[in-house]
Amino acid sequence: MIHVGFTKYITRRILEGIISLFVVITIIFFLFRVMPGDPVSMILDPKMTPEMKEMIRNSYGLNEPIFVQYGIYLKNIITLNMGNSFHYSKPVFEIIMEKLPNTLLLFTSASILASVLGIFLGRIIAWKRNSNTEYILSVVGLFFYNMPLFWLGLILIYIFSFSLGLFPIGGMIDYQLWSFNPSIIEKILDILHHLFLPLITLTVSSFCGMMFLMRTSMVETLKEDYVIAAKARGLPDKVIRNKYAARNAELPVITALILGISGSIGGGVLTETVFSWPGIGYELFRSTMERDYPLAQGCFFMLSLITIVSVIVIDVVYSYLDPRISYD
Amino acid sequence: MKFKILIVLLVIIFFIIVIAINPLSNTKKNNSYLRTSGITEIKGLNPFNPSFNDVYSASIQRNIWEPLYKYSPDFSENHEIKNSPDKRIIPWIAKEMPIYNEVDNKHEVIVKIRQDVYWWDKKKLTADDVVFSGNLMLNFGIPVNDRSSWQIIEGKYYVDKIEKIDNFTIKYTLNELVPIFQIGPLMSMIFPKHQWKPIVDKSIKKFNEHEETDINKRNLIANEIWSVDVGKDLKLNEIIGSGPFKPVNWKQGEYMRMDSNHDYWAKGRIIKIYGKEYEIGPYIDGILRMVYKSSDTINLVMKNGDIDITSIQPSDISYFQKNNNMEIKTCTRNSLFFIGFNLRKKPMSYLCFRQSVSYLYNKELLNDRVFHGRLSPIYSVVPYVNEYWHNPNLQTYGKGMNTIERQYKAFNILKECGFDWKTEPRFEIENEKPIKLISKGIDIIMPDGNSCPELKIFGSPASEVPDSAQANIMLQEWMNDIGIPAKFIPIDFGTATDFIYPSDLSEPNFDINTVVGWSLGPDPMYLKDLWHSSHRPEMISGGLNAEGYINFEYDKLSEQSIREMDPKKRRKIVFKLQEIISKEIPIFPTTTVTNIQVYRKDRFEDWFSMPTYGIGGAENQYSYMILKPKQ
Numbered sequence: 031m032i033h034v035g036f037t038k039y040i041t042r043r044i045l046e047g048i049i050s051l052f053v054v055i056t057i058i059f060f061l062f063r064v065m066p067g068d069p070v071s072m073i074l075d076p077k078m079t080p081e082m083k084e085m086i087r088n089s090y091g092l093n094e095p096i097f098v099q100y101g102i103y104l105k106n107i108i109t110l111n112m113g114n115s116f117h118y119s120k121p122v123f124e125i126i127m128e129k130l131p132n133t134l135l136l137f138t139s140a141s142i143l144a145s146v147l148g149i150f151l152g153r154i155i156a157w158k159r160n161s162n163t164e165y166i167l168s169v170v171g172l173f174f175y176n177m178p179l180f181w182l183g184l185i186l187i188y189i190f191s192f193s194l195g196l197f198p199i200g201g202m203i204d205y206q207l208w209s210f211n212p213s214i215i216e217k218i219l220d221i222l223h224h225l226f227l228p229l230i231t232l233t234v235s236s237f238c239g240m241m242f243l244m245r246t247s248m249v250e251t252l253k254e255d256y257v258i259a260a261k262a263r264g265l266p267d268k269v270i271r272n273k274y275a276a277r278n279a280e281l282p283v284i285t286a287l288i289l290g291i292s293g294s295i296g297g298g299v300l301t302e303t304v305f306s307w308p309g310i311g312y313e314l315f316r317s318t319m320e321r322d323y324p325l326a327q328g329c330f331f332m333l334s335l336i337t338i339v340s341v342i343v344i345d346v347v348y349s350y351l352d353p354r355i356s357y358d
Numbered sequence: 359m360k361f362k363i364l365i366v367l368l369v370i371i372f373f374i375i376v377i378a379i380n381p382l383s384n385t386k387k388n389n390s391y392l393r394t395s396g397i398t399e400i401k402g403l404n405p406f407n408p409s410f411n412d413v414y415s416a417s418i419q420r421n422i423w424e425p426l427y428k429y430s431p432d433f434s435e436n437h438e439i440k441n442s443p444d445k446r447i448i449p450w451i452a453k454e455m456p457i458y459n460e461v462d463n464k465h466e467v468i469v470k471i472r473q474d475v476y477w478w479d480k481k482k483l484t485a486d487d488v489v490f491s492g493n494l495m496l497n498f499g500i501p502v503n504d505r506s507s508w509q510i511i512e513g514k515y516y517v518d519k520i521e522k523i524d525n526f527t528i529k530y531t532l533n534e535l536v537p538i539f540q541i542g543p544l545m546s547m548i549f550p551k552h553q554w555k556p557i558v559d560k561s562i563k564k565f566n567e568h569e570e571t572d573i574n575k576r577n578l579i580a581n582e583i584w585s586v587d588v589g590k591d592l593k594l595n596e597i598i599g600s601g602p603f604k605p606v607n608w609k610q611g612e613y614m615r616m617d618s619n620h621d622y623w624a625k626g627r628i629i630k631i632y633g634k635e636y637e638i639g640p641y642i643d644g645i646l647r648m649v650y651k652s653s654d655t656i657n658l659v660m661k662n663g664d665i666d667i668t669s670i671q672p673s674d675i676s677y678f679q680k681n682n683n684m685e686i687k688t689c690t691r692n693s694l695f696f697i698g699f700n701l702r703k704k705p706m707s708y709l710c711f712r713q714s715v716s717y718l719y720n721k722e723l724l725n726d727r728v729f730h731g732r733l734s735p736i737y738s739v740v741p742y743v744n745e746y747w748h749n750p751n752l753q754t755y756g757k758g759m760n761t762i763e764r765q766y767k768a769f770n771i772l773k774e775c776g777f778d779w780k781t782e783p784r785f786e787i788e789n790e791k792p793i794k795l796i797s798k799g800i801d802i803i804m805p806d807g808n809s810c811p812e813l814k815i816f817g818s819p820a821s822e823v824p825d826s827a828q829a830n831i832m833l834q835e836w837m838n839d840i841g842i843p844a845k846f847i848p849i850d851f852g853t854a855t856d857f858i859y860p861s862d863l864s865e866p867n868f869d870i871n872t873v874v875g876w877s878l879g880p881d882p883m884y885l886k887d888l889w890h891s892s893h894r895p896e897m898i899s900g901g902l903n904a905e906g907y908i909n910f911e912y913d914k915l916s917e918q919s920i921r922e923m924d925p926k927k928r929r930k931i932v933f934k935l936q937e938i939i940s941k942e943i944p945i946f947p948t949t950t951v952t953n954i955q956v957y958r959k960d961r962f963e964d965w966f967s968m969p970t971y972g973i974g975g976a977e978n979q980y981s982y983m984i985l986k987p988k989q
Contacts, residue, residue, distance in 0.1 A: 065852070066852065066853040066856035066857070067852035067854075067856040068861070070861070070900075078411075078503075078506070078900070079505065079506045079887075079900070080512065080898045080899050080900030080901060081505075081512055081513050082408065082502055082505055082506070083861070083899070083900040084899065084900070085408075085499070085502065085577055085580075086408050086409075086502070087861075088577065089577070089581045114585075116409060117401060117409065118401060118402060118409075118610070119401075119404070119409050119410070119584070119585060119587070120402075120587060128610070129611070184654065187655070187658065188658070191658070192658050192661065192662060195662070199650075199655055199658050199659050199662060199664065200651070200655045200659070201612065201613075201648065201649075201650065202612065203609075203612065203613075205609075205612065205613030205615070205646060205648045206391070206393070206646060208609070208613070209606075209607040209613065209615040209646065302651065303651045304651075304655070305655075306650040306651045306652070306655055307651075308611045308612050308649075312651060319852065320852070321852055
């Protein structure tokens, strides 16, 4: 049964989310307009006459007064139309829907894998504090955590793709295979083959954060009365660790996991560049640099939307994971 | 418990092995597709869309739709051609060179086209298609990217009308006969009327009832036509072209596959390249182009043998030289990098100051030590690689001098024209030659008695172009050594263009610019657009004369240069224009790109390098149609 307080709380959070989203998209719009250079002034070509530039500026709607542009922008956002990308001359929504799944596939699987590994190892090192296991895992984790992501990616590509020839050097698909209509199984296996190295790179470089978060959280939990009581009751170590301490300690890790997935949209530029992964992070970077306003705004809107939705989801998940949390 | 972990581990290991071995990797077809790659993706295929002005989109489009005339594959001149302002041009869809007549103060040009040119849907390419394509420009200004070569005066076409005489003869009536007619209207792509007319008619119908001015209506119609998503609204297999390769599969941002048109109308035709005869194919199965987002990745992919051609950095030459299956070729591009001076500001307005900076910039040393041969020194705004128009007799500003000699020369030039220093730079002189800078100059004072302000050198950031940033730091130091207060300001391209080429009719706001570089075409018509006084950004929005150069003799000559039909006379004018820029230095030409390409000679033969464009790549339109798979 859904609690009335809970429904009220969620409604309030959704309303707050909508207001936040409105503020964010407004700031994004005006930030882009105060950036130096517009998409047309960046086209430097002796063949491009001033008249042609004017025509393009008109077709992009850049000659409209700024508040008219803002009005069109808001209308586009509400209708999820988002306008056409200057770069591709294609609907922004279409481009985002083409690239976002690729990013989510890579980063969601990497975040989940890193969290599972982080929770598992964090639990062990919190339980075995000051042991060799803790030292070794901490050193290994920090080593990869501090290693620049693109460098780690390049090293892995050099070893496993270039020297050993086990994995592809880049991309998400084998274009030779895909351009000749492969079967679904062939497509899936091919994507997995391409996914492996970027996935490992992201997992290896990020599990450490989760591991330490889990350790810190669990160390705190181990001091709780109910854990001490469980020990006093003579319950086996495994049960105390896994059922009593770890489950409660996982809450901050789950928050980090969900926020990490939403943050990956903007933060994946380097990984996507090194592995030539056709995702939204690279698109966000490129569109910002090229002043492709509609696409950049669309990407930021999507990023904000996913982050705000994630925060609301975290709130909901919390109540299920920790029955002590009340929405009254 | 341990048993469970073991099972999980075994499953994971099995999974990794399956993925790593990839049982499907052997199912790839054994074919003779040419595999290419690029960091930049193909923006779009609609030939009318001005956003698709990148060289990669254009190269795909040029493989689909072809022009009446082309430049010869080796830019060789055909001296038998009469009345042509550029003897490097050869007929392609046209049967012969155009015939020029003068009738009632107007010029008529008769073009005969071949009768054996077929569209991919087996229909014949006729005069109707040529007239239709030309009228798209005259009526709607599309393809937008070709428009500048249809105009001498902004917004006014020199082509009055295009008419069909018979199925294979077209008459162009010109208000004015200009040399760029041959590289404009006669080199524009020809589109099938039976495919595009319904699209154009639909667009006209949509906007005809709108209450708009004629110009607005025309622009709206043009916008509607160039917004057709070629690949989606007009599916790839529905595209009708006449060229050697057909796009069949395209995943934007990832790959594109083009299949050879085995019924290509030009198949079997003989073309001469560097004196050797080649029969046109295409002989390969097609072209596969993959997008990799970093040059490091492309490099590894080439080393791995997964692609057949790419450009490399000088540091990679030794690696590829060891590979017997690959060959390396260098090609000097027709591009122009330069130091641009804002002539509206002091001290850049002093000619002697600009001469002095030109002496200081040791481009030979930079090419050798910093660019590692990647950027060759040039001494004219028409680089030497464009032999036809290049003036080789220009001042070289210190070529052969070492850095100290250059600094000494620069110091003396400034001193002679009235610059002064609180403390002059001191040089150690031996046998009348400077051998060492003993102490730096301090606080230079301009001839008007004012201190020289700190000069900002705009340049690309090290994160984007490291060697260019290094060169700018060296220029800054060379200037500082003789007392000129200069500072390198790394600036991203978008921000720089706002300062250098403002679009709101304000004056450009910069001192010295090294950010911008031009990729040039074979015709020097750009000499007018870049330095004509009417093209200053404060005079016309989008003007490219950012330096603010004003010289009425130059204006007059540059206008003559785009009107002179006699190639000899035109060459003389173009030479003079180069001389003026070289003497007055609104910009100081520094370098042009040397492109190093590596290709697989074990898979294909008959690769050839087109001057300025190189082997294959995006701009050499001939290479892939004569390339043969090796048996």
